Amino acid sequence: MKQSANQAVNSVAVVGLGLIGGSFARDIRSSGFAGRIIGVDNNPAHAARARELRLVDDIATLADAVALADLIIVAVPVDVAERLLPRVLDGIGADQTVTDVCSTKETLLKAVRQHPRRERFVAGHPMAGTEHSGPDAALEGLFRDKVGIICNREESAPAAVALVEQLYEALGMRIEYLDGSRHDMHVAFVSHVSHAISYALALTVLEKERDERQIFNLASGGFSSTARLAKSSAAMWTPIFLANRDNVLSVLDTYLEKLGELRTAIADNDSQSLNALISAANDIRRVLQ
């Protein structure tokens, strides 16, 4: 097999060939990071489609992929990862590395804390995505210039961390290191609650739509920007909210308080307070380019 100058490993296994796993596969191929990409998916249609799209070279069972690959990337919803990860670690040797891509880290870190191969696992969170899902949603360059977070680095073997760092760099990510619990709190703020409020908005408009022939012109006016995230799959997001339950509830409660303040100012016709709240919110211009 011809070896690329950038080749870091002979083979990578991608477990879960959806938006994130498929996008990893695309960039691993184009960067030449691995000689061979093995795909695993428990949905035969997704596996076949990933093969058809040439995201992967071969489809294998989880056991075969774990036996073969130098690096195993677990890209499944977090509840599935909690069950899968200990099994994957059961199957690897001392030189193989396992990483994941999940949006919450604490429940996963807990699931493998006592595992004899724990140090071959690197907890990762490439912070990129879209509202679409499945192998057809896989995008080349999805991770470029995004942040890739590695959690609890000190619990992993330096060589395993180095390999995942090399992968993130090959995909163009900027690496940050965080403690798992701080990570989960941060993503509740910057991602999970955004999704919750988008789902609620979609439900609000869809309920209205039952009574009205059509809700016109959803594309302008701001709705589409806020409701876009509500397309994000239930299979991925249900377990995220539950795995990060305490942080999400805490941020949601602050959020409900703020929305309540806006509501009160509107209900009271209190132009001055409303203006002050909106002006304070406008300060987001400072941090959001």
Added chain:
Amino acid sequence: MKQSANQAVNSVAVVGLGLIGGSFARDIRSSGFAGRIIGVDNNPAHAARARELRLVDDIATLADAVALADLIIVAVPVDVAERLLPRVLDGIGADQTVTDVCSTKETLLKAVRQHPRRERFVAGHPMAGTEHSGPDAALEGLFRDKVGIICNREESAPAAVALVEQLYEALGMRIEYLDGSRHDMHVAFVSHVSHAISYALALTVLEKERDERQIFNLASGGFSSTARLAKSSAAMWTPIFLANRDNVLSVLDTYLEKLGELRTAIADNDSQSLNALISAANDIRRVLQ
């Protein structure tokens, strides 16, 4: 003065040279709809900047512009428009036409209902915008393929309606006709509540930021999509919420109920209900491309 084949009127006055007024001026010029564009702004810096950007040919006082222009476009926040519009109608003759661009229509329609020149006013809402403001935010082509709503058409003179229709078409808008009260209810759903929830999200994250050195990576993870609208100016949005108070409160209450259902499912670790709610929200894919 050279007359373009598309020229509908000799002169247009744009009152308020911000995002919407400035964008109108740009497209009026490029479409050749008017021979001359007169700008009015009570902020001298905005007026000077609009002149510098060549959005308008001249700057005039409101009285002069109203005396001169065939068509007067009032593009100011809705509370200012409520005070300004009767004065503008006081100053026009029987062949001049006035239109506005405000996001809420009922309070404006009420402000001019008994005016002797009422039928020279066409209540309009070009449904387009960005989160930016001021003359520098003016964009060419902002209205192309957007919906332009004309409210209570039957209260306006046919010739006045025809001129505004001609303007909307020159700017590439698709025209819809709505009763003012239905309009205001619809925009509460598709625009106003999206802004309210975005402001609340910005306030939530900014409060957190006071305690944390930095909230990392706001650009990915979904936050920026939902919080983008929170940059929208307080001067424009405070009066919108108050002018459309009853509709906004009613939609907000439905929204709070939906968000409450999501919160309860998360708090109860109720994976089945949470999945059902998110799956129902996913149905927004059907109406939102």
